[in-house]
Amino acid sequence: EAGVTQFPSHSVIEKGQTVTLRCDPISGHDNLYWYRRVMGKEIKFLLHFVKESKQDESGMPNNRFLAERTGGTYSTLKVQPAELEDSGVYFCASSRRRASQGTDTQYFGPGTRLTVL
Amino acid sequence: DAKTTQPNSMESNEEEPVHLPCNHSTISGTDYIHWYRQLPSQGPEYVIHGLTSNVNNRMASLAIAEDRKSSTLILHRATLRDAAVYYCILRGPKISSGSARQLTFGSGTQLTVLP
Numbered sequence: 001e002a003g004v005t006q007f008p009s010h011s012v013i014e015k016g017q018t019v020t021l022r023c024d025p026i027s028g029h030d031n032l033y034w035y036r037r038v039m040g041k042e043i044k045f046l047l048h049f050v051k052e053s054k055q056d057e058s059g060m061p062n063n064r065f066l067a068e069r070t071g072g073t074y075s076t077l078k079v080q081p082a083e084l085e086d087s088g089v090y091f092c093a094s095s096r097r098r099a100s101q102g103t104d105t106q107y108f109g110p111g112t113r114l115t116v117l
Numbered sequence: 118d119a120k121t122t123q124p125n126s127m128e129s130n131e132e133e134p135v136h137l138p139c140n141h142s143t144i145s146g147t148d149y150i151h152w153y154r155q156l157p158s159q160g161p162e163y164v165i166h167g168l169t170s171n172v173n174n175r176m177a178s179l180a181i182a183e184d185r186k187s188s189t190l191i192l193h194r195a196t197l198r199d200a201a202v203y204y205c206i207l208r209g210p211k212i213s214s215g216s217a218r219q220l221t222f223g224s225g226t227q228l229t230v231l232p
Contacts, residue, residue: 004160033219043161043222056219091160093220103149103208106220108160 002026004109006092012115018080021112025074025094032075033095033106034067035059038088046090049075082116089113121205126227129195137190137226139205144185147210152179152190153220154201161204161222164190200230 005024013019025032034046046065047057051072060067064083069075079086093106122140129135141150152164165172165179167188172179178191192199202225208218 035220035222042224043220045219045221048219059219093160103166105163105166106153106161108162110158111160 004092004094004107006090006109006112008112009110010113010115012117013082014117015084016081018078019082019114021077021079021090021092021114023075023077023092023109025092026107029094029096029107030072031095031104031106032069033093034075034077035091035093036088037091038085041088043091046077079114082114084116087114087116121207121223123203123205123223123226125224126229128229128231129192130231131197132194135192135195135199135228135230137192137203137205137228138187139189140187141205141207142186144207145209148207149209150179150181150185150188151206151208151220152177153204153206153222155204155225156198156201161220164203166208195228195230197230197232200228202227 004026007022011019030051032049035043036046037043045059047060047067048055049069052069064079066078089111091108091111093108095104095106149166149168151166153161154164155161165174165177167179167181180189204222204225206220
């Protein structure tokens, strides 16, 4: 079974530019999560999809961030326009839909390291 | 989700057991205890989880105190590859819509394994 993949692995852009991160979850996983770690901070939740629907986007920092999951397969996270404080590592994770309460395992991708200059 | 407290760092010698503690005094009766770890330059990785009883899998063991206010992740024989940040995370039941909750990461314990 292929794991969660993320593209690109690294991205370096200038302030004000747009960047789109992609996540391919494990096939058959309805839950898809985005997290990020900014410099020196803890890993923080951004949002959660169940299939193509946004279940919880309470962690999205502001309206410069837009996540989509068309067709309930892969997901994209667009940052437009990027700011310096957006630099960090963005992780994607997926898990099965039919999970017992509190027991579903999230499988993480390797992350995308975003550097905004 | 309730808060957890872990030591910032721990050291272990290779091939010796490691006991990583976690305090969660405000845990609720429905909270599961999960452990994830993050190896250098990788995404977090699931290790083990439990509710009340001790649990074993191929990676580790989880010992849960009788009052559930603390737990210990046990690596039976640490290897250099086990050097990572270990996170103890409490997860409550599904949210009202029936979907699983996100993971709430703390600062974790940085485990250093000495050769």
